[in-house]
Amino acid sequence: MKKIIRLILLVLTLGTLAVGCGSKNQNEEIQSENRQQTETKEASSEGGLKIYATMYPVYDFTQKIAGDKADVKLLIPVGQSSHHWEPGQKEMKELQEADMLVYNGAGLEGWVDKVLSSIDTDIISVDSSKDVNLIPSTHTHENEEVHDHEETAEDHNHEEEHEHGAYDPHIWLDPKNAVIQIENIANALIIADPENADFYRANLDKYREEFMKIDTMYQEQLSSPAKDTIVVSHEAYGYICHEYGLNQVGIEGIFAEGEPDAKTMAQIIDYVKNQNITTIFTEELIDTKTADAISAETGAKTVYLNPLEGLSQEEINSGEDYISVMKSNLEKLVEALS
Template sequence: MRIRNIRSTLIIAAVASAAMLAGCSQSASKQLDSNRVNVVASFYPLYDFSKKIGGEHVNVINVVPAGVEAHDWTPKSRDLQLLNNADVFVYEGAGFEGWVDDVLKSIPADGPIVVEASHNVPLLKLEEAEEDGHGHGDEEKSDEHAHGEEGVDPHIWLSPSNAKIIGDNIKEALIKADPAHKAEFEANYKSFTESMDALDAKYKEQLGKVKQKELVTSHQSFGYLCRDYGLTQMPIMGLSPDAEPTAQQMKNITTFIKEHQVRTIFFEELVSDKLAKTLAKDAGVETAVLNPLEGLTEEQQKNGEDYVSIMEKNLQQLVKALQ
């Protein structure tokens, strides 16, 4: 088993103390375990997938705290310490984590196995995402450079078919870190792919019946989901949930709502819903939550929610709004 030796009890103590200082709710989840493969994930979906595929043989740490929007988060020294002493580090890639390039350069030679989760995933170029999802074009370029690698949409995890590729990348790293448990990782991955196939079948079956194919979302995160299931998104904001739309973009969205008789504007829980609700009020339509799964709230974590349960709730919301 490739469980790296923790360099010293002093490091363990320092990590534990830092985690304690980060708050009681985070302390238990941000400690390394010398008896298992320690996996550090850069945000929630990678944490969830790693737990499911690793099972009892892994200790998975999500460095982004509950309730924090992943786009806005950057690592602190205690997070870097955890990462450097882990066995595996899983990050999204495709330009999603603006901080990751500097971190990768600083990882020591005896540091973790590094997994770029987006490896082998067919990425949507920004132009394709705009064609499918009515992105904001040239006016969005500054946002694109901040949150998209070479003009690609990084929100790959919202496609169950992409999730299987991400899961395969994670599985291979776990096998490399702990070859003694290869059979269990393979079996867990098989179960994971079956759950993704079941989710994909539900989406295809239920969204195949809806009359409405257009949706308005708070930010441009559902390009892959729209691609997979024949939908079109009109985002209020760009690839980042903080990208403020111009007056012309707001006018275009209002026109889109009227032309396509859109009845619901979707917002997300971890960013302000003010703009979505203002637009909905002006257009005389409803609002509802569509979760981009960049992170869970503390309440969702306590209730045992996960990627699959949230994606199923997203499907219910979509069917309700589009039928």
């Protein structure tokens, strides 16, 4: 399969293929399809594409588009944060045998360029953030109580090398960005495996429609909340806030750099009290000690909000995915802002 791909790459380049839209999706089929995808990936056809996806959102997106036409594997282990992980010798060996690497981009995987340059193979690399308008990560806690950094980089050039920390990488949390990501993934699959182009296009149509339904839900249910600010474990929700008119106050920064200092803690506690914030959003992959301390000091409850950087194995096995988690997150946001 890799020899075929090498020949194709001599003729075709990514980003030139238009992908059509079409078929409808049935909501009730999603959960069962997710279970089948995660339980039977080894059943993909012999000689099919071998694909690694760096972290959960692009892994889920790639599975949705590739279906049973490829063997899609998650590179960053379940339960580990994508912000601080780098591949070791085991992963480098696996990538050496892969046909395609799909990554989030936007500076999240700062190691990608170095790894790709060191691999002695014609692996196809897919930057799923291509054509997404990125939000600069210019925020600092000092001298601010409410953190507002929802300025977009309209003229962002994806050809330039992203310096880690230059942009907010949590692009998938805006469903419209997720649509761009699955389009980039579908284009790459169609180029690499043109015999199954119609299959990939059909899956793209299906999930494009499903993701846009999620966007509509967020637009409708967050159109006029009683409050407009969320307090979160780390500033992962900039794209949600930018798109739906909210603000976020992060206990940790965009890249989950570590616990805040005493001054910042005092500012957050004062803000929660003064603004009558009733919910502190925590997440599974970050220590909740600081959030618990703020909760104890202010009386606000802690609630798990999933930034989708990674799901637990239990969540994956039960059929949870991008769609179900985004819907669950919306319910929690609506309650916290009411």
